[in-house]
Amino acid sequence: MKKSNVKLMQGNEACVEGAIAAGMRFYAGYPITPSTEIAEVSAQKLPRIGGKFIQMEDEIAGIAAAIGASLAGLKSMTATSGPGFSLKQENIGYAALAEIPIVIVDVQRGGPSTGLPTAPSQGDIMQAKWGTHGDHPVIALSPSSVKETFDLTIRCFNLAEKYRTPVFLMLDEVVGHMREKIEIPDASEIEVIDRLKPAPGDKNYLPYKVEEGQIVPPMAAYGDGFRFHVTGLMHDESGFPSNSSEVAHHLMTRLMKKVEDHLDDIITYEENNIEDAEIVLLSYGGTARSAKSAMKKAREKGLKVGLFRPITIWPFPEKRVKEIAKNVKAIIVAEMNYGQLVLEVERVVKGATEVYHVGKINGEVITPDEILSKVEEVK
Amino acid sequence: MGIQKENLTLKIKKEWCKGCGICVAFCPKNVLALKDEKIEIVDPEKCIKCGLCELRCPDYAIFLGGNEDEEK
Amino acid sequence: MSSQLVKQYYRGNKLPHIWCPGCGHGILMRAVTQAIHNLGLDKDKVCVVSGIGCSSRAPGYMDFNTLHTTHGRALAFATGVKMARPELEVIVVTGDGDAAAIGGNHLIHAARRNINITTIVFNNNIYGMTGGQYSPTTPTGDLGTTAPYGNIDKSFDIAALAAAAGATYTARGTAYHVQQLIKLVENAIQNKGFSLVEAISICPTYYGRKNKKGSVVDMMHWLKDHAVDVKAAQKLPPEKLEGKFLIGEFKNVTEPEYTEEYQKIIDRFQKER
Numbered sequence: 001m002k003k004s005n006v007k008l009m010q011g012n013e014a015c016v017e018g019a020i021a022a023g024m025r026f027y028a029g030y031p032i033t034p035s036t037e038i039a040e041v042s043a044q045k046l047p048r049i050g051g052k053f054i055q056m057e058d059e060i061a062g063i064a065a066a067i068g069a070s071l072a073g074l075k076s077m078t079a080t081s082g083p084g085f086s087l088k089q090e091n092i093g094y095a096a097l098a099e100i101p102i103v104i105v106d107v108q109r110g111g112p113s114t115g116l117p118t119a120p121s122q123g124d125i126m127q128a129k130w131g132t133h134g135d136h137p138v139i140a141l142s143p144s145s146v147k148e149t150f151d152l153t154i155r156c157f158n159l160a161e162k163y164r165t166p167v168f169l170m171l172d173e174v175v176g177h178m179r180e181k182i183e184i185p186d187a188s189e190i191e192v193i194d195r196l197k198p199a200p201g202d203k204n205y206l207p208y209k210v211e212e213g214q215i216v217p218p219m220a221a222y223g224d225g226f227r228f229h230v231t232g233l234m235h236d237e238s239g240f241p242s243n244s245s246e247v248a249h250h251l252m253t254r255l256m257k258k259v260e261d262h263l264d265d266i267i268t269y270e271e272n273n274i275e276d277a278e279i280v281l282l283s284y285g286g287t288a289r290s291a292k293s294a295m296k297k298a299r300e301k302g303l304k305v306g307l308f309r310p311i312t313i314w315p316f317p318e319k320r321v322k323e324i325a326k327n328v329k330a331i332i333v334a335e336m337n338y339g340q341l342v343l344e345v346e347r348v349v350k351g352a353t354e355v356y357h358v359g360k361i362n363g364e365v366i367t368p369d370e371i372l373s374k375v376e377e378v379k
Numbered sequence: 380m381g382i383q384k385e386n387l388t389l390k391i392k393k394e395w396c397k398g399c400g401i402c403v404a405f406c407p408k409n410v411l412a413l414k415d416e417k418i419e420i421v422d423p424e425k426c427i428k429c430g431l432c433e434l435r436c437p438d439y440a441i442f443l444g445g446n447e448d449e450e451k
Numbered sequence: 452m453s454s455q456l457v458k459q460y461y462r463g464n465k466l467p468h469i470w471c472p473g474c475g476h477g478i479l480m481r482a483v484t485q486a487i488h489n490l491g492l493d494k495d496k497v498c499v500v501s502g503i504g505c506s507s508r509a510p511g512y513m514d515f516n517t518l519h520t521t522h523g524r525a526l527a528f529a530t531g532v533k534m535a536r537p538e539l540e541v542i543v544v545t546g547d548g549d550a551a552a553i554g555g556n557h558l559i560h561a562a563r564r565n566i567n568i569t570t571i572v573f574n575n576n577i578y579g580m581t582g583g584q585y586s587p588t589t590p591t592g593d594l595g596t597t598a599p600y601g602n603i604d605k606s607f608d609i610a611a612l613a614a615a616a617g618a619t620y621t622a623r624g625t626a627y628h629v630q631q632l633i634k635l636v637e638n639a640i641q642n643k644g645f646s647l648v649e650a651i652s653i654c655p656t657y658y659g660r661k662n663k664k665g666s667v668v669d670m671m672h673w674l675k676d677h678a679v680d681v682k683a684a685q686k687l688p689p690e691k692l693e694g695k696f697l698i699g700e701f702k703n704v705t706e707p708e709y710t711e712e713y714q715k716i717i718d719r720f721q722k723e724r
Contacts, residue, residue: 390452390454392452392453395453395466395467397467397471397472397473398472399472399473399655399667400473400666400667401473401667401668403668404668404671404672405668405671431629433454434478434481434482434485434629434630434633435478435626435627435629436478436481437473437474437475437477437478437626438467438468439453439454439457439466439477439481442453442454442456442457443454444452444454444455448452448453448454448455
């Protein structure tokens, strides 16, 4: 009889299961509510499979060690919540510029500051995009269920490896601490992408040179005989710093384009009843569960309401939201903040339809009825 | 570097010299001098090949080397 | 034309380096390289990590696996590298501001773990890259652009700090006493655990000029005249040590090393299988 792989677990636990399935062999972090279980489960599981866990002295060191381990060839992750996410921002920029794949999990809690440590929030959505200084590519995914947390953590690693960039898993306290039954698929059923490596002994290896047909430069590991240089300064194909505006322009454009040119590969979303919808609810993460329930209640009342759930938050599914906006009376954005992703929706639809916001900043989840009453109000 | 000291002589890479004067000041035999803010060997016969100038040159502009180190 | 050492261990096309005339950092970088050579380390298995500042430009010139990170964080990045690949000889090159101010927390915790990383602090008593602000090792009373009326901070003894935090090897050398410094760095690399060598540099351009320390040569003379070997100091009366500083090996002990201890946990599960 096939052993059942159905387990009851928390979102945070599913995140670690997904990470290990994706090949994570190094975790460095600092304890912070409500993400701590990710560190605890990593500490327990990693040495059992030959991986490494280290609890660092602070949040900054957590991401720094993860970047160092990635450069030495291990798939690496760190997890945190709002205050820690703020502290990690400088090194997020480092990983973006130096093109080092890592996964950063942010289990969002009420902020700013220490705020509401045990309460959910979606207040870090804009920080994920704009938190570090300077322009840089951003990939951020947000799951709505425990199973999806497992799947998206794998996807975060795959995207990080494929595009050589830090990737965010934007959990919220609701999904992080919720327990659901999930079936862990067999390893053979999981697609795992590993970083492109230079040919062993390639004497002409330049660590930042993209060859024809490659999305990103192949990445050697320290100790493999390539003796390359990595810096957070602007650098040319050789990896060494340069003050040339031409070099800076070329590097920055390449970094932005590697994500911009592959939106169809990176962006995913879920749609429900969009075809005939007059009002579309746009919601993500834990809040999308309330939105779905609100949609069902509205449909029962005969209201033509649909749901659009971005799974990829950044880059934002701009093209699809633009199309939807042309055919509906209103888009209602529901998110646990004072209005963040709604700004992106407004930017994208450019007045093609009315855009409303249902937000909450008191640490409580948004209920289906709160969304429903907005539907009634604007219908 | 595995080479006998007797076969080594003082070599100067003028273009790297920033004229700080450390080698001149601490040469135990006064072999060196600064000329136009660059290092010069003024008394090569007195050199005892102690290598202190090489150890203390911040710019790697002076060293003990063999014939193979000459500019080609 | 350049020396065999330069040819073998430097990225020739990156030299000459960016440091100012008479900056002690070039001397210190050469000493570190000489120590690596003397130990016969495999270049492919050496990883040199730095943070931000004058000192931290060193790895760019050195032909090893090199990583120029963010300000203060070199030891945290290096910890990740070392954990992932313990077979690498990981050497951190950092400065007084990088190691003891913004990176102070990482320094004490890397020392506490006794992880096998060798840290060489290029201590020039000033923030040079930004133009001469006082650092955690600027002596009390000295001037910096941000201490225009004299520095009222007390300065850190970085070697003592590391020893107190748990480093198993600590030492101090100077840009003047190069032969000794090379030996100290060799010993530090050979120590299986966290090692720190505080290498006293000179900064004629900012610290020296601001504090009227004279020429480059005067500053080298100052190092020569004020450094006292720790062994010799034991035999000297206190009045002879006034205004002097100690150099030499301060601590050299054996304690469990971090990556080996972690490997033991991994091995425990391998045996269970």
